[in-house]
Amino acid sequence: MYTPFDLSGRGVVITGGNGGIGLGMARALLDSGATVAIWGSNPDKTENARNQLVAACGDASRVHAFVCDVSDEAQVDSRFAASVAALGRVDACFANAGVSAKGTPMIEMTLEEFRRVQRINVEGVFLTFRAAARHMAAHGQGGSLVATASTAAIEGAARNSHYGASKGAVTAYVRALAVELARHRIRVNSILPGWIATEMTAASFANPKFAAAVHPRIPARRWGNIDDFGGIAVYLASDASGYTTGEQFVIDGGYTKF
Numbered sequence: 001m002y003t004p005f006d007l008s009g010r011g012v013v014i015t016g017g018n019g020g021i022g023l024g025m026a027r028a029l030l031d032s033g034a035t036v037a038i039w040g041s042n043p044d045k046t047e048n049a050r051n052q053l054v055a056a057c058g059d060a061s062r063v064h065a066f067v068c069d070v071s072d073e074a075q076v077d078s079r080f081a082a083s084v085a086a087l088g089r090v091d092a093c094f095a096n097a098g099v100s101a102k103g104t105p106m107i108e109m110t111l112e113e114f115r116r117v118q119r120i121n122v123e124g125v126f127l128t129f130r131a132a133a134r135h136m137a138a139h140g141q142g143g144s145l146v147a148t149a150s151t152a153a154i155e156g157a158a159r160n161s162h163y164g165a166s167k168g169a170v171t172a173y174v175r176a177l178a179v180e181l182a183r184h185r186i187r188v189n190s191i192l193p194g195w196i197a198t199e200m201t202a203a204s205f206a207n208p209k210f211a212a213a214v215h216p217r218i219p220a221r222r223w224g225n226i227d228d229f230g231g232i233a234v235y236l237a238s239d240a241s242g243y244t245t246g247e248q249f250v251i252d253g254g255y256t257k258f
Contacts, residue, residue, distance in 0.1 A: 028230025142185025194252025
């Protein structure tokens with residue numbers, strides 16, 4: 001029987017798992033049998049997300065939640081150790097936490113604003129993946145590392161140059177790690193979302209001018225939603241992707257092709 005998508009017994013960490021795309025991933029991973037640890041920087045939002053996931057799967061022992069600022073080295077290492085203790089072993093780690101840009105023209109941008117985005121979007125991925133890779137290399141069973149990047153990594157992101165720079169850095173980092181960590185049976189891939197309806201994009205989508213300019217360019221003729229990322233999350237956490245590494249998975253309804 002072919003059952004590569006059965007994640008029973010697998011432990012998964014999802015940073016930024018308390019909302020948006022990360023929450024959509026967590027739902028699907030739980031539905032496929034995994035035990036998950038979601039991380040978030042907002043305590044109330046993180047606990048609410050845990051309660052929602054527990055209600056959906058009906059088993060509180062399979063959902064764990066930790067408050068973590070992924071730009072803080074000590075917090076990441078501490079929360080990862082706590083996640084290992086809760087899950088038993090981490091087989092897949094989704095570095096999904098990120099911040100958006102403020103739509104600032106580059107010539108008006110401060111160094112602090114540029115660094116604010118890099119601290120979470122780039123350094124946060126580094127710290128999360130370092131903790132996960134150390135764990136996976138030590139237990140010897142390999143695993144899957146997945147970073148959430150953005151189509152801003154492959155398109156010109158006007159007034160979001162620092163955001164685009166951060167996501168482009170993540171995709172390059174993923175490719176390098178895919179080569180470096182393969183000897184440890186660790187595969188590393190990235191997901192590049194297009195225009196997805198989340199709290200982060202709500203203000204833009206509510207702007208009629210923005211919606212009129214962008215929505216017609218999406219061949220799928222709709223905004224993406226967080227459940228559109230369940231399938232790719234399960235695939236990359238499963239044995240089905242055992243020979244897939246260093247890849248960029250664009251999930252955008254065809255936006256970048258039109």
